[in-house]
Amino acid sequence: MDHGFTLEEIHEMLDAVDRSLSRLRGANLYTKRMPISFITDGVSVIYDLDSAGVLGSIGISNTIANKLKNLDGTLQANVMIASLDRVKSYLRRIESEFGGADHKSEEDDRIFELDTIMDRHPPEPVPVWAEQWVYVRPQSRAKAIIAEISELLDEVALLVKSSNLPEEQAALTDLDRAQLIALLETALLMLRAPLVEPGLLKKLQKAATDGASKTVQKGAEQAMGDGLRLLGNRLLDLIQWLVG
Structure with a gap:
C-alpha cells in the first residue's frame, strides 16, 4: 500500500485512535449522538489518512468519512466506534508491512473478511x-x-x-x-x-x-x-x- 507513513507515524496514529476508542467505550454511549470533537485524536488520524490519499482503503463510505471530518458535526457513538475500529485495523495492516511482530488480531481479520462477504456468499x-x-x-x-x-x-x-x-x-x-x-x-x-x-x-x-x-x-x-x-x-x- 502506497501510504508514505513511517513506522513511528503509524504507532502515533494507533495511539491516537486508541485514545478516542477508550473515551467512547469508557463512556458507554451506545447510540447517543456525540459531537465529532469528542474524538479529536481519532479525527486527526482520519485527516492524515485523507491527506495521504488512503482514506478510501479503510472501508467506510464517503458520506461517513465526510461526517467524521466535520468537527462541527455529530454522529452516533456506535458509528464512531465502528469507523475507528476500521481505521485501527487498517493501520495494523500497514504496520505489518514493516516486518517484525504482526500485531493484527482475529478481530482485524474478521473486519477484513466481512468486506468481501458478498463475494463469498452471493445473496x-x-x-x-x-x-x-x-x-x-x-x-x-x-x-x-x-x-x-x-x-x-x-x-x-x-x-x-x-x-x-x-x-x-x-x-x-x-x-x-x-x-x-x-x-x-x-x-x-x-x-x-x-x-x-x-x-x-x-x-x-x-x-x-x-x-x-x-x-x-x-x-x-x-x-x-x-x-x-x-x-x-x-x-x-x-x-x-x-x-x-
Missing part, C-alpha cells in the same frame, strides 16, 4: 412483490424521512460489516449478513431516485426488524441491533406514507 434472489412506483415530491414529509433513512442506511451498513465476532458467536450468520447488506445497499441506491417502490422497503423493514431481534436473542452486536431497530421504525414511517 440469493430476493422475492419482492412490486406494488407500485411512487413519486415523492421534493418538499414533502416523505422526502425528509427519506433523507434521514438514507443516512441511517449508510451507518447501519457499516455496523453490519463491522462485527469483530466469529460467525458462531455473532447475531447473524454470514449468509444472513450478506443478504442484509445487499438489501441495505440496494435500498440506498433506490432512495436517490425520484420514484420509490414500497415492496423493497417492506422487505428491508422486515429484515431490519428480524436482525434487531436476533441481536437480543444472541446477546451480541448490540450496536448493530440498535441501528437496525431505529432503521426499521423509520422505514415503517415511510412505508405508511407511501401506501396511505
